[in-house]
Amino acid sequence: MPPSFKPPYAVKSTDPGAVAKEGETLPMRHFKFADKLLDHPPNVYTMWDLYLHGNKIGGDTPFLGTRKMNNGVAGEYVWRSHREVRKSIEDYGRGLVSLGLGRQKSIGIYSVNRPEWTMTEQACYRQGFIIVALYDTLGAEAIDYIVNQTDMEFIIASADKLSNITRLKESLPSIKTVIVMDGDNLKKADKEAATDAGLAVHTFQEVEKMGESVEEETEMPKPEDIATICYTSGTTGVPKGAVITQANCVASVYGAAAVGDVGSFASVDHTDVYISYLPLAHVFERVAQGLHVYRGAAIGYYQGDTAKLLDDITVLKPTVFCSVPRLFNRIYDKVLAGVKAKGGLSSFLFHRAFNAKKANLENTVHHWLWDRLVFGQIRQKLGGRLRFILSGSAPVSPDVMDFMRICFSARVFEGYGQTENMCGGCLTIEDDNTSGVVGAPFPCSEIKLVDVPDMEYRSTDKPYPRGEICIRGYSIMREYYKVPEKTAEAIDEDGWLHTGDIGMFDSANRVMIIDRLKNIFKLSQGEYIAPEKIEGVYQKHELVAQAFVYGDSKQSSLVGVIVPDNDAYVPWLKSNFPKVSKEQSYDSPEVKKELLKVLNAYGKESDLKGFEQIRAIHLTGEEFTVENDLLTPTFKLKREIARKVYNSQIDELYAVLSNGRNFN
Template identity: 75%
Template sequence: MVLEFKPPYTVKVSEETPGETPVMRHFLFKDKLVDSLDGTAKTMWALYLHGNKAGGDGPFLGTRRIENGVAKEYVWQTHRQVRVRIENYAKGLTCLGLERQKAVGIYSVNMPEWTMTEQACYRQSFIIVALYDTLGAEAMDYIVNQVEMEFIVASADKLHNIVRLKGRLPTIKTVIIMDEENIKAEDKEAAQQAGLAVLGFKGVEILGEGITEEERVEPEPEDIATICYTSGTTGTPKGAVITHANCVAPIAGIDKLGGANSFAKIDHTDVYISYLPLAHVFERAAQGVHVFKGAAIGYYQGDTLKLLDDIAELRPTVFCSVPRLFNKIYDKVLAGVKAKGGVSQYLFNTAFNQKKANLNKSVHHWLWDRVVFGQVRAKLGGRIKFILSGSAPVSPDVMDFMRICFSARVFEGYGQTENFCGGCLTIQDDNTSGIVGVPFPCSEFKLIDVPDMDYRSTDKPYPRGEICIRGPSIMREYYKVPDKTAETINSDGWLLTGDIGLVDGAGRIKIIDRRKNIFKLSQGEYIAPEKIEGVYQKHELVAQAFVYGDSLQPSLVGIFVPDKDSLKSWAAKQGLGDKTAEELCESEQVKKDYLKTVTAYGKQNDLKGFEQIKSVYLTMQEFAVENDMLTPTFKLKREVAQKVYREQIDTMYNALSNGRAFN
């Protein structure tokens, strides 16, 4: 059968199966899945060569020049210059004894040497395994030992940690330092005493430069490109085995969509800001598209607090980020508008509402873009063509805000480590909020029933169920854990995502729930904490929220991080005194009034009574990657948060049971 939706979302589907929706494919490519570009570019190295040719003598990799500790302009290496460096470096790695399809660890924040190492590994068919501090010592041990890693390419500041762990990492023999000028003498000496060979990145290049002839085997599509260990919120990390073909499929899909005017078109004139962790597939896929098209990539300084300064200097044309940052921008801008009040607030609201009423036609307005939104747009450099959000769902309000205030197309993508981000993507000029679009050209979609949560493919008016994805971007397996692989990919090749989706009347996917993060309260109500947190976090007083429920308890409690500036302003208006943010968080009266405020907001946004928190603990200690409360892709680690705030949670529940909680 063929299921027809209104254009442009017509999708081709297979026969229906009980308990499942029909299989969906992208309307532009409904007859076949896209797994390569033109029959030749089937590996990541082939994609790089294409981009190198397209970029030519144009800028490729850029970093900021530092003078007396102050960041100045961006300094660039061209595509031609970088290719010479990559090929010399790749040959140098081979000289050191690294063998085909052996693991190379990369342990650093984003920098040009990260990207050059990545491309060198693709050239030689080495396997990239990214490492990062928030894995923790036990997970680092597990990963390094599981893949029998002998080489780590790292930034100088990571050498100390590698030496510290060396006793538990017997396979590590060689550490290559990207920024060798920053190596501390004591760290290098300690590494050598621990039996590690410490080399400089440029030294490896020089080693390879002396090789004029080499015998090497080109990478094959089914060779492993990377083993990407999930930063999951619980348990031992699992290594998703991603082949070259898996990586190429979503990048090919993005290119196809751009060529068909279904997505923004990227070319060699674009400039991309690289700051999301390259250890994870969202940034790897996003950067891969720009590498393929010969675009320029500018790197942040390594400090997210300086990111907006880097953006102002780089003035990128493309900006990929995650909801956490968009939420912060949203909160800050609206709080600033509210603080100004008067004519400024009236003008902003008038402009905002007029643009919102016409979002189905355009993100631009001939007057308001210049008069009202110019200063907001300048926060991202002033020449953004499009914005892409990934990693987690973005609230519809924030999506509308980004389109209106930045006068740019805003796309939302959906995918997972296990399919190299090749899930769904919103379509150009469709400014509907709350959806994640239609399947990538490389992916098939269907929903399967989840009876215990009352989600079924037969639901009216729209089918609902667990999202399943199949296609050439799906990982080969979890490394050395076949039981986990079998739980995630079924015998027909479908990836079971754990996300609950809905297919609307136009054939678009909407994420509505998460199968794994659901729990019951004592009365039997199912709770989806991420949904509730998403509502609360739209309020200007809430920077971050952790909603907790116990199956033995009848209600929810919350650990909230207030927005510091908004909290102080609100407290002053409430007559709660001139105190520091930390002092306000400790005040019982502040907590009582704060809870009333966010509860009223939750009610306005359709939270049911049992979905509202009944007690709150306020802290100015942010949930962060650095304190292990967030994954590197900024998802809340619920089990960690529960352990950290166990005492406060117990205190709130005791108060509720004794009738002393805030109402």
């Protein structure tokens, strides 16, 4: 790092009126702690140190909780204390060592979020094992690649994954041992098949028991140890493994805690309750959960089914909720559709209350009357106790951000980061309810913008600098595992990670995400299109659950694939086309024409330019999901996959437009 970079903070501008240009870092003067160094810089800590800190705070209070199942019906949450869990973690870690897992050797974790995932993670931090998360949507070919590339011998998995591992064993010769998290669900036939395939199968409890009698202490972890190799769920080619050290992890987790301590971000403490449902295979949830572990808070896990998530939230009543725009968009649609359906006095009161709070949003998210009279019932949908909400993974619409603040009377923050920088990009600032910004850099990072001439974004743009966001700091990955040429493409000689996102520094030097370098395409008339922005607009309409916008560079118009939101679409269809069933409507030119009129009118109201409006649509009742490989595990649309899946429909839409029979 250059001498001016004083860890763990970015350079602070000495000129109060300065703006960052290419080659300069973003000033952090609006951070209250800009001149204050942390007492303990990240490079002297490991993730195990942070865990011990949280364990000491938590003591005998609840730590990890799951819902008790009675005849398949989920009941109340059952908890294990911090003290109880620590003993299990330490015994389990020693048990893994006794089985032959060596320091800085990889171990796969193959499961949805559950307590054993977190316990394995902490045991790996203590023993210096390398965590490599596996998940179904990687596909068999990608899992083969990851397991073989990392020379993986151990996998810990939920019981339902054992048969998958057994089937893959033939192409995964390195795998020797599988540890089943939920031994009670282990089927005898699955275990026998795995054993016949040459796999040693143990349960989590058995490994924990093995460690109880081990007295010899192993070497303590080091900051430079590899903590995890996190493989990105790319849409093309083999996945790349971001090598993240323990110091990288600490930088992001400790950074999030530090901004909470000084009041620039929400503070988390031992009284907080967190709902864990975003995939632990990805860094957003790892950092969010790591913050709560460090603070000695309680973590409740969802049942493993996102369709039941709101029920889990109702029972758990979390105080902190981290999620992604896709879910916030759904809540937005449902609430507004419900208000519209009620009509009359209820609708009048809602809009009056909404507008009154919005007018004062710069000052507060609360209102002494409307919070009780109008928004109390809505607030209960997320348990009724939320102190703050954090959105990450993808940009969220300003309208939706305002909606969440108003309806849930909670502070709503937005974060920005990537796998390659352990989520340590930006966070919005406490009491700043400006929508459309992602705030200021993490205290472990500095940011600059680099010119993108082809897209006419320059750091010299007036009134605000624009360009590709580049990040440098303690949370940046060490490398892509065993692919130095890819590392060189991502991280330049001076240590700057090139994110591929287009940003702007606004009048307060906050970062705004305005485009995506890789997802931008050009229409035949030369107009650049940012599909995510357009999809975000359409998906706010009550009739739309999901949208995929596509443009061919040889064509002058956009087309789209629309998944209707059944709650609003079915009544709309019945009102406008009473003789057409939902299934028939997907192929009805008349229905598509009318729906497109509605969406284009909405797009115009939302300031979409003419060339940004879709001109023909394909309707489908099949949602984009992680399971059908149209979404990444963090719910981002896989554009290349979607293009292949809907290739024939897209070609047909363009054929219709070429013949002059568009749906307008």
